[in-house]
Amino acid sequence: MQNLYLHWLANFLTKYYFYRYLKKNMKQIIEGKAYVLGNDIDTDQIIPAEHLVYSLSDPEEKKNYGKFALSGVPADGAGLPDGNNAFINGGKFESEFAIIVGGKNFGCGSSREHAPACLEIAGIQAIVAESYARIFYRNSVDGGFFIPFETPDKLAEETRTGDKLIIDVEKESLTNETTGKSYTLNSLGEVIEIIRAGNIFEYARQSGLIPSDKT
Amino acid sequence: MGMTITEKILAAHAGKDKVQPGENVWVDVDVLMTHDVCGPGTIGIFKEQFGNNAKVFDREKIVIIPDHYIFTEDKHANRNIDILREFVSEQNLPYYYDVGTENYKGVCHLALAQEGHNRPGEVLFGTDSHTCTSGAFGMFSTGIGNTDAAFILGTGKLWVKVPESMQFNFTGEFPDYIMAKDIILQVIGDIGVDGATYRTMEWTGEAVMDFSMEERMTLCNMAIEGGGKNAIIEADDVTFDYVKKRTDKPYTVYKSDSDANYYLKKTYDASSMEPVVAKPHSPDNKALAKECRDVKINRSYIGSCTGGKYTDFLAAAELLSGKKVAVDTFIVPATTEVLKDLERETLEGKTLMEIFKDAGCEIGDASCAACLGGPQDTFGRTHGTEVVVSTTNRNFPGRMGSKQSEVYLASPYTAAASALTGHITDPREMLN
Numbered sequence: 089m090q091n092l093y094l095h096w097l098a099n100f101l102t103k104y105y106f107y108r109y110l111k112k113n114m115k116q117i118i119e120g121k122a123y124v125l126g127n128d129i130d131t132d133q134i135i136p137a138e139h140l141v142y143s144l145s146d147p148e149e150k151k152n153y154g155k156f157a158l159s160g161v162p163a164d165g166a167g168l169p170d171g172n173n174a175f176i177n178g179g180k181f182e183s184e185f186a187i188i189v190g191g192k193n194f195g196c197g198s199s200r201e202h203a204p205a206c207l208e209i210a211g212i213q214a215i216v217a218e219s220y221a222r223i224f225y226r227n228s229v230d231g232g233f234f235i236p237f238e239t240p241d242k243l244a245e246e247t248r249t250g251d252k253l254i255i256d257v258e259k260e261s262l263t264n265e266t267t268g269k270s271y272t273l274n275s276l277g278e279v280i281e282i283i284r285a286g287n288i289f290e291y292a293r294q295s296g297l298i299p300s301d302k303t
Numbered sequence: 304m305g306m307t308i309t310e311k312i313l314a315a316h317a318g319k320d321k322v323q324p325g326e327n328v329w330v331d332v333d334v335l336m337t338h339d340v341c342g343p344g345t346i347g348i349f350k351e352q353f354g355n356n357a358k359v360f361d362r363e364k365i366v367i368i369p370d371h372y373i374f375t376e377d378k379h380a381n382r383n384i385d386i387l388r389e390f391v392s393e394q395n396l397p398y399y400y401d402v403g404t405e406n407y408k409g410v411c412h413l414a415l416a417q418e419g420h421n422r423p424g425e426v427l428f429g430t431d432s433h434t435c436t437s438g439a440f441g442m443f444s445t446g447i448g449n450t451d452a453a454f455i456l457g458t459g460k461l462w463v464k465v466p467e468s469m470q471f472n473f474t475g476e477f478p479d480y481i482m483a484k485d486i487i488l489q490v491i492g493d494i495g496v497d498g499a500t501y502r503t504m505e506w507t508g509e510a511v512m513d514f515s516m517e518e519r520m521t522l523c524n525m526a527i528e529g530g531g532k533n534a535i536i537e538a539d540d541v542t543f544d545y546v547k548k549r550t551d552k553p554y555t556v557y558k559s560d561s562d563a564n565y566y567l568k569k570t571y572d573a574s575s576m577e578p579v580v581a582k583p584h585s586p587d588n589k590a591l592a593k594e595c596r597d598v599k600i601n602r603s604y605i606g607s608c609t610g611g612k613y614t615d616f617l618a619a620a621e622l623l624s625g626k627k628v629a630v631d632t633f634i635v636p637a638t639t640e641v642l643k644d645l646e647r648e649t650l651e652g653k654t655l656m657e658i659f660k661d662a663g664c665e666i667g668d669a670s671c672a673a674c675l676g677g678p679q680d681t682f683g684r685t686h687g688t689e690v691v692v693s694t695t696n697r698n699f700p701g702r703m704g705s706k707q708s709e710v711y712l713a714s715p716y717t718a719a720a721s722a723l724t725g726h727i728t729d730p731r732e733m734l735n
Contacts, residue, residue, distance in 0.1 A: 128497075132697070132702050133699065133700060133701065138676055138704075140372075141372065141377055141380045160706065161700075197432065198431070199431055199432040201430075201449040219497065219500070223432060227450065230450045231449070278327065288454055
C-alpha cells in the first residue's frame with residue numbers, strides 16, 4: 089500500500105514539474121519576419137531530393153539542411169508577392185525569416201521529415217497556411233519542429249515577405265505589425281496536447297504509453 | 304451503419320468493434336518499412352529516444368529496402384547504406400535487401416509486394432509517401448516520417464485518425480488502350496491535388512477488379528498525389544493468387560459493408576475513359592493526350608514504383624517492338640525481379656530487353672533513379688530544360704532534377720508512343 093502511494097506521488101511530482109517546465113519553455117509569443125509562399129508548396133521545393141543525404145543526427149552536417157531549405161522554389165514564387173527573395177542568403181544556414189505564410193496544401197508530396205526539419209534548422213518557428221498536406225502536418229507535430237497553424241483567411245495574399253508578424257499561441261491569433269491587421273487562427277484542436285508535450289515521444293511518456301524514463 | 308474496409312482494418316488493429324471517421328486510435332503495426340533516405344534518420348531518433356541498446360519491437364515486422372540512391376558516387380548517400388547495414392546486423396533483422404548482393408531488390412513498394420510483405424487485412428506503415436501502393440492488397444498502408452517510424456520501431460504502435468472514405472467506382476470495361484495510370488490521372492485531375500486530403504480512396508467496380516495486381520498498385524500508388532491518406536481495393540482471387548506465390552503467412556480479408564458511410568461516391572463509365580497526361584507542374588493539371596500533340600518532347604522515361612513494373616514494360620514493348628525511338632528513352636525496371644522478367648519474357652520472338660535495346664532505349668539498374676531527381680550522377684536525371692514524358696508520379700518543379708525541366712506524367716503506352724514520334728502522342732495513333 090505504501091509502495092503504491094509512493095509510486096503515485098513520484099508519478100504526480102514528475103508530471104507536475106514536467107508541466108511547469110513546459111509552461112515555462114513553450115513559447116507563447118512567436119514573432120519575426122514573414123516569408124510568403126503560394127499554393128501546393130511540395131516537399132521537393134522545400135528540400136530538393138539531392139540534398140536528402142546529410143545526417144540529421146550530426147549537428148554540423150545537419151546545417152546543410154538549413155542551407156538548402158526552400159532552395160527548390162522557383163524564383164518567381166520565392167518570397168511573394170514580388171518573388172526573387174532568397175530565403176537563405178548565400179552560404180548561411182539560418183534564415184532572416186521566422187514565420188512562413190503559405191497557401192493551400194502546404195508540404196504536399198513526399199513523406200520526408202527532412203522537409204519540416206530543414207525549416208526548423210533554418211530558424212522557422214511557425215507556419216501559417218490555409219491548409220496542409222497530411223504527412224507534412226503530422227511530421228511537424230509529432231516531430232515537434234514548429235507549430236503548423238491554419239488560417240481561414242487568405243493570409244498569403246494579404247501579407248508581404250518581410251512584414252513583421254506576431255503570433256499569440258495561447259490566444260490563437262496573429263497580428264501583422266506592418267499593416268496593423270489582426271487575424272484569428274484556426275484552433276489547433278486535439279494535436280495541441282502533442283505540441284504542448286513537445287513531440288509524440290514526450291506525449292506518449294506523459295500519457296503512460298511508454299516508460300517515462302529513457303533507458 | 305456499416306463500416307468500410309479501411310475502418311474495419313483500423314478497428315481490428317485498435318482492439319475495437321467499431322471506429323468512426325475522425326476518431327483517433329492507437330493501432331498495432333504489422334509491418335514497418337523504411338529505406339536508405341529515411342532509415343538513417345529513423346534509426347537516429349530511435350536510439351535517441353529508446354537508448355543505444357534498445358531493441359526493435361519485433362524483428363519479424365521490420366522491412367528495410369534500400370532503393371533511392373543506390374548507383375551513385377555520392378559519399379553521404381553511400382554512408383547512409385552503411386548505417387542501415389550496421390543497424391540490421393546489430394538488431395539481427397531478417398528482412399533487409401542489401402545493395403550489391405543477390406538479395407538486392409530495388410523500389411520498395413514493388414519489392415514489398417514481390418517479397419510477400421503485402422497481405423490483406425494488415426496495417427503497414429512506411430517512411431515513403433507512396434506506401435499507399437500496398438492498399439492494392441486490401442490492406443491499410445500509408446506513409447509516415449522518421450519520428451513516427453522511430454516510435455513504431457520502439458513500440459509497435461502508432462496513433463491514426465480514422466479517415467473518411469471516398470469511393471471511385473468504374474463500371475463496364477476499360478478499352479485496351481487505357482491503363483491504370485490514365486485512370487488515376489483522370490481522377491486526380493477531377494478532385495485536385497488536395498481533393499482526398501485526410502481521406503481514403505477506395506477503388507471499386509468490375510473494371511477495376513479486371514486489373515492485374517500491378518495495375519491495381521498503380522491505381523493505389525498515386526492516391527498521395529490526390530492528398531489521400533491511403534488507397535484500398537478489396538482483396539479477391541487475383542490478390543490471393545499473387546500473395547499465395549509469395550508468402551504462406553495467414554491473413555484476414557475485409558470487405559466494405561453495403562451500408563458503409565462514404566464522404567463521396569463517384570461512378571465512371573470505364574468504356575468512356577481516354578488516355579490522359581498531367582502537364583507541368585502539377586499531377587492534377589490534366590489534359591487528354593490527344594490535346595497535347597503540339598508538345599515536343601526530348602526525353603521519355605519509363606520507370607519507378609508507378610510505371611516501372613512488368614506490365615508497364617510489356618505495354619511499352621508492344622509499341623516499341625521493331626521501331627526506333629525519336630528521343631532519348633530511359634527504361635528503369637523498378638526491381639531486379641522486373642529486370643529478370645524483361646530478360647525472359649518475349650513478344651514477337653524477342654525478349655522485352657532486346658526490343659528496348661533494338662529500339663535505341665537506354666536501360667538503367669533497378670532503383671528509384673530519376674523519378675525524384677536525386678544526386679547529380681543519377682541515371683536519367685534532368686539537368687537543363689528537358690521536356691520529359693514520364694510514367695512516374697510527380698511533376699512539381701525540379702522533381703526530376705532540374706527546376707527548368709518540364710515533366711508530363713503519362714501511361715507507359717503514351718510514354719512509348721511519344722518516344723516514337725518526339726511529341727506527346729495518344730497511343731491510339733500507334734495501336735490501330
